[in-house]
Amino acid sequence: MGISMDRWVQRCSAVVFLVLAFTACSDATGRRALQGRRLANSTQKHLAVNLGGWLNIEGWIKPSLFDGIVDNDLLDGTRIQLKSVKLGTYVVAENGGGDVVAVNRTDPSAWETFRIWRVKAGTYQLRVNNKQFVGAANGGGGIVNAVAATPDAWETFEIIRNPANSSLVHIKVSNGMYMQALSKDQMTADFEGEPGWNDDNAATFDMSIVGRMQGEFQISNGYEPEKAAQVLSEHRSTYITEDDFVFLSNHSINTVRIPVGWWIASDPNPPAPFVGGSLEALDKAFTWALKHSIKVIVDLHAAPGSQNGDEHSGSRDGFIEWTDSKNIETSLSAIDFLAARYGAHDALLGIELLNEPRSPGIDLNNLTSYYSQGYNTVRKHSPTAYVIMCNRIGPADPKELFSMNNGLTNTVVDVHYYNLFDDTTFKNMTVEQNIDYIRNQRATTLQSLVTSNGPLILVGEWVAEWMVENGSKSDYQRFADxxxxxxxxxxxxxxxxxxxxxxxHWSFEWMVNNQYIRL
Structure with missing residues (x-):
C-alpha cells in the first residue's frame, strides 16, 4: 500500500521523536543510576574527624591544662640526666641497671638517663634503662644502686632545686642525708648537713631535662586527685560540646573517632591516678552524634602498660609493657565494656581495638591474638559493628593483618599517614615533593591495600601539616587537596x-574556617 510524502515525513518525525525521547529517557535513567551508585558509594565512605585531646589528654594539643601543676617540668616520664658539678661527669646506672650507680661518664646516653616517677611535687623515684629503680642502700649512709624492681621508701627522694638556678639540684634520701659524688666509681648517700651550691660541693648536680611527657597519667598524678578531677571535669565539659557536632555535620563530616583510655571501663572510680568523668562525656557524644546524624568510632587509644610508649597511650614513663598478660586481659575487659554499653546504639559505627601498637616493641603474634579475641568480644554484643584493627607503627608489613581477617565480617584495618616524624624521608622535602609523595607513594600503597576480599581500609589519622618551613596558604591548600x-x-x-x-594546621576547625581545607 502506498504512502504520501507528507505522511512519510510525519511518521519519520514521530519515529525520530520517539528515538530521541527514548535516548533522553535512557540517558536520564543512566545518569540517575550512576548518580545513585555514586551516592551509594559516598554514603559508604566515612569522612571523620578525631576528637583528640578530649577524653584522653595529650598536652601538646592544649598545653595550658598543665599550667597549674607545681614543678610541671618534672612530671611522670620526664627524662633527666645528672652531672656532678664537682667531678664534671655524669651519673650512670652501670649496665643499665642491676648494679651500682657511678659518676664516670663524659657523654650521656641511655644508661645515663633516668625516668621520673612522681610521688608528689618535690618527691620522686628514678627508673633506669633496665626498669629498676635507683635506691639508697639501707635508706642512706652508704652506696647508691639501681637494683629494686619496685620502688619503696629507700627508692624515694626529694629533689631540691636551687632557687636561683633550677637546673642545680640536691637529692635528699629518706634518712635526711644527701647523695654525693666524691668518687667517679660510686655514688653514695652520706652527705650530712645542708649542702651549699658552690661548684666544689659533691652533693650538687646539674640536672638536664631531655624529654617530657604530658598525657592523662601525667596530668592526673601531677594535680593529685581532687584538683585533677576539677581540672578535667571543666575540660571535658567545655572542650567538645554539641556545637562541635553541628559544625562537623555542616561541613560534610559524618563520623567522629573518639580516643579513650582503658580506665574508662572503671568510671566513675578508675584506678589511681586517673579520675572519673570520661564515660559521662562519651555518653553525651553518642547522644549528640545520633541527633546530628553522625556515627561514632570508639578508639582504645590508651592501653594498660602502654602499647607504644607515647604519652597518648596513657604511659607513665615511656616503657612499652602492654604485652604483659594482665594488661592484655584488662584491654579486652575495656573492649567488652565498651561493646556492651554501645553495641546496640544507633550511633555506633565501630570499635577500634587498639591505637598505634609499635613495632618493634609489640610482637605481631601477640597483637593478632589480641585482635582475634577483641573481634570475638565485640561480636558478643554486636553482629554488625565494624571492628577496627590498627596497623603497627614503625617498620611493619602494611598487609600484616590481612591474613587474620580471612573469614571475619565488617573488619577494618586502620593506617596512619603523616608526612612527619621521619627525618630521613620528609625533612628536606619541598612542597611539590610532599604533594608528589601523596599522589604517588601513598596512592600506590592505598591501592595495594584495597582488595575485593580483604578488610576495608581507614586512613584513621592524617593532617595537613609537614616539615616544610614557611609554606604559603596556597601550598597548604594543595597539600590538603x-x-x-x-x-x-x-x-x-x-x-x-x-x-x-x-x-x-593540626586543627580541623581552624583549617576549615580559614579555607585551608576545602571539602
Whole structure:
C-alpha cells in the first residue's frame, strides 16, 4: 500500500521523536543510576574527624591544662640526666641497671638517663634503662644502686632545686642525708648537713631535662586527685560540646573517632591516678552524634602498660609493657565494656581495638591474638559493628593483618599517614615533593591495600601539616587537596587529626574556617 510524502515525513518525525525521547529517557535513567551508585558509594565512605585531646589528654594539643601543676617540668616520664658539678661527669646506672650507680661518664646516653616517677611535687623515684629503680642502700649512709624492681621508701627522694638556678639540684634520701659524688666509681648517700651550691660541693648536680611527657597519667598524678578531677571535669565539659557536632555535620563530616583510655571501663572510680568523668562525656557524644546524624568510632587509644610508649597511650614513663598478660586481659575487659554499653546504639559505627601498637616493641603474634579475641568480644554484643584493627607503627608489613581477617565480617584495618616524624624521608622535602609523595607513594600503597576480599581500609589519622618551613596558604591548600583526593579512595574512609588544637594546621576547625581545607 502506498504512502504520501507528507505522511512519510510525519511518521519519520514521530519515529525520530520517539528515538530521541527514548535516548533522553535512557540517558536520564543512566545518569540517575550512576548518580545513585555514586551516592551509594559516598554514603559508604566515612569522612571523620578525631576528637583528640578530649577524653584522653595529650598536652601538646592544649598545653595550658598543665599550667597549674607545681614543678610541671618534672612530671611522670620526664627524662633527666645528672652531672656532678664537682667531678664534671655524669651519673650512670652501670649496665643499665642491676648494679651500682657511678659518676664516670663524659657523654650521656641511655644508661645515663633516668625516668621520673612522681610521688608528689618535690618527691620522686628514678627508673633506669633496665626498669629498676635507683635506691639508697639501707635508706642512706652508704652506696647508691639501681637494683629494686619496685620502688619503696629507700627508692624515694626529694629533689631540691636551687632557687636561683633550677637546673642545680640536691637529692635528699629518706634518712635526711644527701647523695654525693666524691668518687667517679660510686655514688653514695652520706652527705650530712645542708649542702651549699658552690661548684666544689659533691652533693650538687646539674640536672638536664631531655624529654617530657604530658598525657592523662601525667596530668592526673601531677594535680593529685581532687584538683585533677576539677581540672578535667571543666575540660571535658567545655572542650567538645554539641556545637562541635553541628559544625562537623555542616561541613560534610559524618563520623567522629573518639580516643579513650582503658580506665574508662572503671568510671566513675578508675584506678589511681586517673579520675572519673570520661564515660559521662562519651555518653553525651553518642547522644549528640545520633541527633546530628553522625556515627561514632570508639578508639582504645590508651592501653594498660602502654602499647607504644607515647604519652597518648596513657604511659607513665615511656616503657612499652602492654604485652604483659594482665594488661592484655584488662584491654579486652575495656573492649567488652565498651561493646556492651554501645553495641546496640544507633550511633555506633565501630570499635577500634587498639591505637598505634609499635613495632618493634609489640610482637605481631601477640597483637593478632589480641585482635582475634577483641573481634570475638565485640561480636558478643554486636553482629554488625565494624571492628577496627590498627596497623603497627614503625617498620611493619602494611598487609600484616590481612591474613587474620580471612573469614571475619565488617573488619577494618586502620593506617596512619603523616608526612612527619621521619627525618630521613620528609625533612628536606619541598612542597611539590610532599604533594608528589601523596599522589604517588601513598596512592600506590592505598591501592595495594584495597582488595575485593580483604578488610576495608581507614586512613584513621592524617593532617595537613609537614616539615616544610614557611609554606604559603596556597601550598597548604594543595597539600590538603591531594590528601583529600588520595585518602578519599580508601575503601572505608579517613579521619583528620584532630578537631581542635593550639597548633593551627593540626586543627580541623581552624583549617576549615580559614579555607585551608576545602571539602
Amino acid at each position: 591531594a590528601q583529600l583526593e588520595v585518602y578519599g579512595e580508601a575503601s572505608f574512609g579517613w579521619a583528620y587529626w584532630t578537631l581542635r588544637n593550639v597548633n593551627e
